[in-house]
Amino acid sequence: MLRTEATYGSNPSRVTRRFASWFWPMATGLLAIAVSLSPVNFDGSLMLTPHWLLAVLLFWTARRPASTPPMLVFGLTALHDLVSAGPIGLEMFAALICVEALRSVAAYRPHRSFAIEWARIAVILILFELIVRAMLTVTLAGAPDLSQTALRYGATVAVYPLVVLFLRGGFGMGRADDRWISL
Numbered sequence: 001m002l003r004t005e006a007t008y009g010s011n012p013s014r015v016t017r018r019f020a021s022w023f024w025p026m027a028t029g030l031l032a033i034a035v036s037l038s039p040v041n042f043d044g045s046l047m048l049t050p051h052w053l054l055a056v057l058l059f060w061t062a063r064r065p066a067s068t069p070p071m072l073v074f075g076l077t078a079l080h081d082l083v084s085a086g087p088i089g090l091e092m093f094a095a096l097i098c099v100e101a102l103r104s105v106a107a108y109r110p111h112r113s114f115a116i117e118w119a120r121i122a123v124i125l126i127l128f129e130l131i132v133r134a135m136l137t138v139t140l141a142g143a144p145d146l147s148q149t150a151l152r153y154g155a156t157v158a159v160y161p162l163v164v165l166f167l168r169g170g171f172g173m174g175r176a177d178d179r180w181i182s183l
Helices: 013-037 052-063 070-084 090-108 114-138 146-171
Strands: none
Touching: 013 052, 013 070, 052 070, 052 090, 052 114, 052 146, 070 090, 090 114, 114 146
């Protein structure tokens, strides 16, 4: 069905607000993909980096659950899987489960403390790593060493406060009830 003026009326503000609520998570997600793919080790050796995209998606889900619909998570993580040459769909599947788990927890247990939010993110990141590891084991693909998984987990948990500082402090993007209108 074609959505016309009869559907939305003469004021398309609902559509505009919906797009605006997805714009910043999409833009910061694309920035996170670019940062995660930028070369940080110049001697050619493999270096583990934090999962920047997942940290950004979890930030938006914890702060504004309505701004990270499943299609946005799907699109960003599929793009990350494609450009990072990882197993296509693996991290996308795990990220969708983790974002939805955090969304359901945030809906029933709202919080105001950053320490509680950070602890929730740490637990969700453990879930992410367990799902990825289980799927690699089930498909008989070579799973990374447990030490590499632990280092990536630790790095992602450690950079989450930096993501919060950058997005909240740098751009002023906090919770929906802080100063923004709930979209």
